[in-house]
Amino acid sequence: MSLARHWRLQNQRYRLLGVQCEDCGARLFPRRQVCPRCKSQNLQRYQFGGEGKVYSHTVVYDAPAGYEGFVPYIGALVELEEGPLIAAQLTDVDIDDVQIGMPVEMVTRRLRQYGEDGLIVYGYKFRPKLKEAP
C-alpha cells in the first residue's frame, strides 16, 4: 500500500479543506479544479466547519475486505452546514439512535488498516453533536 496515496489527501481527511467558487459561490467538498455548477476554474481554498446533519444512513453488515472488523458500522451522507453532502461513517452512537436530521460534528478516527502490521489510515467520521456546557 502506497503511503503517498493517503498522505496527499491529508488536508481533506484531517481538516475538511475544500474549495469555494469565486464566481457562483458554490462551496465544494472534495476540492475540484472546475466548478460543476458554473464551470469556473476560479476556485479558492475553503475551510469547512465540520458540522452538519444526517441526510441518510445505513448499517453495514457485509463489508468490503479491510472493513470486516468494524461490522456492524454506520455509513451516512451528512449535509454540511455550508451546503454540500459528504459520505462518512457515524461513530460514538448506537445504531438504534441514528435518525435523519440528527445534528453531527466531525471527529478524526481510524478509517482502516492495511494488514496486521500495515498502514493505518485516519480521517473524518461524524458523531452526534455534543451539547454545550450550561
Add this chain to the structure above:
Amino acid sequence: MTKVYVVGIGQTPVREHWDRSARDLAVSSVLEAIEQAGVEKADAIYVGNALSGEVAGQEHLAALVADFAGMAGTEAVRIEAAGASGAAAVRMGCLAVASGLQEVVIVTGVEKMSDLTGPAVEEALVTATDEEYEAIHGLSLVALNALLMRRYIYEHHVERSDFAHFSINAHKNASNNEYAMFRRPITVDAFVNARMIADPISLLDSAPVADGAASLVLCSEKVVGERANSAVEIVASAAATDAMALHDRGNPLFLQGVYESAQRAYAQAGIGPEDIDLFELHDAFTIMGALSLEGCGFASEGEGVRLGIDGEIALEGRIPISTMGGLKGRGHPVGATGVYQVVELVQQLRGEAGANQVDGRLGMAQSIGGSGATVVTHILKSP
C-alpha cells in the same frame, strides 16, 4: 448513417460456473451468436467486462477472447464502465456499424465473479465508486444504494415492504427463463424477513453477482439485406454520465444520468416513454428499479415504487420490466448484464420469450454503472 440490426444472439446460463473461466464463457456465447447469425468473420469484437483484472488478474481480455474464439487477427477491444460495461460495449458496436466503418461486429459481455467470495466481492464491486471519498469510508456499493433507499422511504413516506414487488416480479419471470439463476418465486414474507446486507437493503433487494456471458452479432443494412424482415433493429443507442459520487449530486434521489440517457434515446427513436412496450432496467437493487422508472419518465418522483405495488410492471401490466428475470432473478454477471438485457429484448421482439412473451413492438434496455455515474440506454424494434 446506416441502420444497425441484431442478427445473432448467444448466452450461457447465469450461474456459479465453478468449472468455467471468463474466456470459456465468453467463447461459448460468441460461437452460439455467430452460428445463429450465419457469419464466419467479423470486423471487430467489442468485449464488455468490468472486473477481470480485479477477479482473475486478467486484463487485456478482448484479445484473449478473440484468440480462443478462433478469430485471432480480428480487431478486439475491452470496454469498461462498471455495471454498464456490457451496455457500453453494445453501444461501441452500434457506433462502429452505424458509422459505416464496420459491417459486422460481435459484442460480448462477460463476467466471472464466483472466484471471489464474501468481503472480496464487496471490495471488487466498490471499485465502481469514488475510492477516495466513498469506498475509503467502508461504504460498499450496497451501502450507497441503502443510503438512497432510506432517504427515499423518508421523503416519499413509503414502507420497506413496498419494494418487495420488484423482487417478486423478477423471481416470477426468472422461473420461466432457463438461463436465469433464481428459478423460484418469492413471497412478501420472505422479502420482509430476509437478512440485511446494508440496512434497509436485504439479500432479497439485491441482485446476485454471478458468472455468465452473452453475445450479439450486429450488422449493417447492406449486410442484413433481405433478412431485414426478420431482424430486430437497434433504433436508439445513447449514453450519459452523472457525478461519480452520491454526495456530489444535487438531488441524489433523481438519477440525472438515467434521465439524460433515456431522453437521448427517445430523441433518436423519435418516441417517448409512452411508446415503450417493455423495459429491461438495472434492478441491481430494488431502489434502482424505482429510481430508473422515475428517471425514464414512466413515473413521477416518488411514484416509481407504486408501479410495483399496482402491478404495472408485470408481464401484462402497463410497463413490463425484468421480463426474463432482470438482474435480480436472472442474476447479475456485472459486465455481462447489459448484453444479457439486449439478448432478452431480442428474444421478446422476435416472439421467442415463451411463457414470458410480452406483446410489444418497442423494447428498451438500460444499464447503470456504479451508483448512477454511467447510464447506457438502447431501444430495439421488432421486425
